Amino acid sequence: MDGGRRLLRPVKEAFDGFQNQAPVYAGIAQIAPAPAFLADYGRRGSVRRATTPGDRLSRIFAAQGVGLFAAAALFAGVGLYGSWLGGEYSAFVAVEGSVPDYFARVAGVGIRTVTISGAHALTQQEIIAVTGIGPKNSLPFLDVQKVRARLKALPLVKDASISKLYPGRVVIDIEERKPFALWQRDGVVKIVAVDGTPIDTYADQRFAALPLVVGTGANAQLGEYTALLDAAGDLRPRIKAGILVAQRRWTLQMDNQVEVALPEVDAAAALARLAQFQREDHVIDKDILSIDLRVPGRMFVRLTENAAAARAAALAPKSKTKGART
Structure with missing residues (x-):
């Protein structure tokens, strides 16, 4: 022992004992609990960084x-x-269109081309006018459903489809109702389809060459009338209208205003007979008002006033001569 009552040991023994001793920091790591903020960090699974001056500036900006x-x-x-x-604003819209359309045109998606297909009776100008598409419109803000509804409101349009092709093209495909005939009733002439459905009021000479039927229910009997036209042969170009009488029989009006009354039964045969008379004697071109073929095998002709007077004058001397001789 030294003077301080401490046990003296050899230096080597002391060093060996120090080496065999467990590390002090290991014991601390095993015994001391983790700080609360570290435990909380482990549970949250996220990192809380200290706010730097750069972060604060970013948040402010x-x-x-x-x-x-x-x-x-x-x-x-x-x-x-x-x-x-x-x-x-109103003045701007009047000149440039709506604000969205204006900026869309500036961005390069204005409407530059309109392609129309399927239209025959309607002109391109008529279709464009109905759609309302103009230089103020843009492709993104064009309401195709409204355009389609406007087109379908036209009696001649059965259906329509509108497509947008970016950056600046609109394609309009039209399916028209085909005008088949003209139907006159109560002084009003309408364009009708093949099934007799009225399409539009007649106001355009483009449809003047269509067959014309007159009278109540005549539009529903177009098939019967076209069959008569087929049976007319050489007379067909001269028939201008078919008048349905009492919804039972037809009277034809020729191009020189002569009227031909057809029978209710076998009207096509009577018309074929009239075509033969015309070829042989040009009966329709004579000074007459009407021809009646309603009696089978007979033809009655009504003369004009001048023709009737001339005929009466021609027959009068013969009558007087016969009277004198008797």
Whole structure:
């Protein structure tokens, strides 16, 4: 022992004992609990970084950016409202179209081409006028459903489809109702389809060559009338109209205003007989008003007043001569 009552050991023995001793930090690691904030970090699975000056600046600028955008939107709205009150907005729309259409055109998606297919009776100008498509429109803001509804409102249009082809083309495909005949009733002439459905009021010379039927229910008997036209042979070009009488029989009006009354039964045969008379004697071209073929095998002709007077004058001397001889 030394003077301090401490046990003296050899240096080597002491060093060996120090080496065999468990590390002090290991024991601390096993016994000391983890700090609360580290445990909380493990549970949350996220990293809490210390806020740096750069982060604080980014947050400030982001908040200020939102504020600036909101302020700009507010000022723009106030400006537009003021322009609207002052009439500037209305004047702008009148010249440039709506604001969305204007900016879409500036972006390069204005309507530059309109392609129309399937139209025969309608002209391209008529279709464009109905659709309302013009230089103020743009492709993104074109309402194709409204355009289609406008086209289908036309009596001549059975169906229509509208397609957008970017950057600036509109394709319109039209399916028309085909005009088949003209139908006159109560002084009004309408264009009708093959099934007799009225399409539109007749107001265009483009349809003047269509067959014309007159009278109540005549549009529903177009098939019967066209069969008569087929049976007319050489007379067909001279038939201008078919008048349905009492919804039972037809009277034909020729190009020289002569009327031909056909029978209710076997009308096609009677018309074929008239065609033969015309070839042999040109009966329709004589000075007559009408021909009646309603009696089978007979033909009655009504003369004009001049023709009747001339005939009466021609027959009068013969009558007097016969009377004198008797």
